[in-house]
Amino acid sequence: MNVEKKEKEALFSIKNRKLLINPLHKDNPITIQVLGVCSALAVTAKMKPAFVMTLSVMAVVAVANVLISIMRNGIPPRIRIIVQLVVIAALVILVDQVLKAFVFDISKQLSVFVGLIITNCILMGRLEAFAMANKPWPAFLDGLGNGFGYGWILIVVSFFRELLGSGTVWDYPIMENLGVYNFGYKNNGLMILPPMALILIGIIIWVQKSKDKSLIEEK
Amino acid sequence: MKALRKILDNIKPHVQKGGKFEMFRSTFDAMETLFFVPDHVTLKGSHIRDGVDMKRTMITVFIALIPALLFGMWNVGYQHFRSLGETVELWPAFWYGFLKVLPILIVSYVVGLGIEIIFAQKRGHEVNEGFFVSGLLIPLVLPPDIPLWMVAVATAFAVIIGKEVFGGTGMNILNPALTARAFLFFAYPSFMSGDKVWISDKADAFSGATPLGDALVGHIDKLPNPMDMIIGIIPGSVGETSIIAIGIGALILLYTGVGSWRILFSTIAGGLFMGYLFNLWGLNDYMNIPPYYHLIMGGFAFGAVFMATDPVTAAQTNKGKYIYGFLIGLMAVLIRVFNPAYPEGMMLAILLMNVFAPLIDHYVVEANIKRRLKRVKA
Numbered sequence: 001m002n003v004e005k006k007e008k009e010a011l012f013s014i015k016n017r018k019l020l021i022n023p024l025h026k027d028n029p030i031t032i033q034v035l036g037v038c039s040a041l042a043v044t045a046k047m048k049p050a051f052v053m054t055l056s057v058m059a060v061v062a063v064a065n066v067l068i069s070i071m072r073n074g075i076p077p078r079i080r081i082i083v084q085l086v087v088i089a090a091l092v093i094l095v096d097q098v099l100k101a102f103v104f105d106i107s108k109q110l111s112v113f114v115g116l117i118i119t120n121c122i123l124m125g126r127l128e129a130f131a132m133a134n135k136p137w138p139a140f141l142d143g144l145g146n147g148f149g150y151g152w153i154l155i156v157v158s159f160f161r162e163l164l165g166s167g168t169v170w171d172y173p174i175m176e177n178l179g180v181y182n183f184g185y186k187n188n189g190l191m192i193l194p195p196m197a198l199i200l201i202g203i204i205i206w207v208q209k210s211k212d213k214s215l216i217e218e219k
Numbered sequence: 220m221k222a223l224r225k226i227l228d229n230i231k232p233h234v235q236k237g238g239k240f241e242m243f244r245s246t247f248d249a250m251e252t253l254f255f256v257p258d259h260v261t262l263k264g265s266h267i268r269d270g271v272d273m274k275r276t277m278i279t280v281f282i283a284l285i286p287a288l289l290f291g292m293w294n295v296g297y298q299h300f301r302s303l304g305e306t307v308e309l310w311p312a313f314w315y316g317f318l319k320v321l322p323i324l325i326v327s328y329v330v331g332l333g334i335e336i337i338f339a340q341k342r343g344h345e346v347n348e349g350f351f352v353s354g355l356l357i358p359l360v361l362p363p364d365i366p367l368w369m370v371a372v373a374t375a376f377a378v379i380i381g382k383e384v385f386g387g388t389g390m391n392i393l394n395p396a397l398t399a400r401a402f403l404f405f406a407y408p409s410f411m412s413g414d415k416v417w418i419s420d421k422a423d424a425f426s427g428a429t430p431l432g433d434a435l436v437g438h439i440d441k442l443p444n445p446m447d448m449i450i451g452i453i454p455g456s457v458g459e460t461s462i463i464a465i466g467i468g469a470l471i472l473l474y475t476g477v478g479s480w481r482i483l484f485s486t487i488a489g490g491l492f493m494g495y496l497f498n499l500w501g502l503n504d505y506m507n508i509p510p511y512y513h514l515i516m517g518g519f520a521f522g523a524v525f526m527a528t529d530p531v532t533a534a535q536t537n538k539g540k541y542i543y544g545f546l547i548g549l550m551a552v553l554i555r556v557f558n559p560a561y562p563e564g565m566m567l568a569i570l571l572m573n574v575f576a577p578l579i580d581h582y583v584v585e586a587n588i589k590r591r592l593k594r595v596k597a
Contacts, residue, residue, distance in 0.1 A: 184366055190406035
């Protein structure tokens with residue numbers, strides 16, 4: 001009994017808080033680990049789909065982390081990838097159905113990319129690297145943290161793409177209300193195209209790494 | 220000159236490190252080296268140097284561009300008055316075009332050099348002459364009526380994302396002027412394509428389609444005769460229309476050795492080859508036009524002479540240059556004929572091959588190493 005008590009740590013100990021905070025900056029899944037980029041390019045033309053995508057990924061990765069963490073001692077190592085995939089696939093189908101039921105329009109915009117959460121490298125990465133070796137609570141925090149880390153990049157990128165590409169923010173026609181079109185301003189068509197999302201992510205990486213030199217990897 | 224030297228010497232202590240106006244150090248250095256040969260000498264080790272440094276190279280390209288620029292200014296005016304149905308003398312037409320092109324030129328230089336100076340200051344580099352040529356190329360590849368703020372945005376994009384991100388002059392993967400053009404092409408297509416934009420303030424009734432635009436929709440009979448296209452009295456981007464003016468530039472570049480003849484000739488060969496291939500195929504009218512038409516329409520000549528030969532973004536090995544140039548010509552014609560969304564294939568072809576140039580070099584070098592290793596073993 002005593003031994004068990006010693007091992008038990010507070011719910012939000014420093015270590016656990018780090019699980020939640022590190023993926024936001026120092027260990028960001030998109031800008032540092034460069035995972036999950038394809039979906040970040042595809043769904044960020046507008047803020048709404050980007051936000052829904054963020055929520056979906058966050059839910060899937062957090063719950064999948066917990067489930068795999070619970071089962072981690074029972075999964076035979078040789079078939080672990082398949083087990084992980086089954087868990088993820090089941091969750092993704094759940095999320096997809098929920099989206100179709102409640103936000104059908106956005107679900108249509110996201111099209112295949114909800115289904116493709118299955119192949120999002122962040123998920124497999126977290127399950128393999130973290131959930132297979134940690135208890136459910138830290139795994140949950142880790143999943144949530146990585147979901148946030150993925151999400152804030154998506155939101156920032158989609159904000160700029162929607163503002164400059166369509167002249168709106170969250171579908172609110174901000175540019176039109178400011179009246180800049182009268183001065184000859186035009187929406188930037190390149191912002192709608194996926195390459196610009198890649199460039200924006202590149203700029204975020206640039207800013208991030210020039211602010212924090214420790215993130216620059218050795219040659 | 221002495222008075223100028225005195226002024227510069229007076230200012231110098233204030234802008235050196237620790238001086239009051241340190242933030243203008245880069246600006247000052249740029250100005251000083253513009254007027255005087257720098258007095259820096261190599262401090263350690265020995266280097267083989269010749270008299271041609273970057274400043275001299277850039278000036279040569281600059282001079283080579285002058286004929287295209289002057290002709291372009293005149294042509295802007297000529298096309299404008301022609302569309303109105305008026306005929307004008309040489310100078311009024313030139314003056315009209317001069318007033319159209321000069322603001323674009325100024326915006327491109329001010330924005331581009333401004334950003335270069337900021338980056339040089341931040342990184343402690345010297346401001347170098349890399350933008351000298353790009354700043355002139357940008358107005359030459361744009362339509363005359365492009366809004367100035369778009370030029371500013373595109374120039375900023377090209378300099379920051381196309382060049383400074385990779386480490387500044389000499390490190391860029393893509394040609395900065397073409398990056399600016401590609402940015403505008405995709406960002407504001409209605410200002411960069413179609414048959415409305417190529418003649419400045421044209422009368423509505425007058426067709427303003429470029430030869431490329433006509434050819435793409437199958438109006439082969441509407442193409443101007445080849446002589447007009449060679450002289451350049453056709454609508455198009457400011458500097459791209461006249462083969463003669465571009466040819467003078469090409470001669471200057473080839474004579475001084477600044478532009479690579481390998482790239483230039485293989486580009487032309489690639490274009491002609493693809494043109495002949497399409498002739499043999501002959502599915503539609505566009506495929507059947509004489510191959511040399513491709514060289515004198517649109518921006519092929521301008522791109523081949525001034526963009527493809529850019530020493531930074533081209534392949535570096537001699538064999539690589541042949542492959543690089545040939546593929547540019549081939550791709551340009553291929554994109555023109557096959558892709559209805561992109562009437563001008565030259566821009567995309569050069570940018571594409573810019574990306575592949577290091578790969579081509581890599582394989583040329585590898586092949587060389589393999590060949591020589593074999594000789595050692597034998």
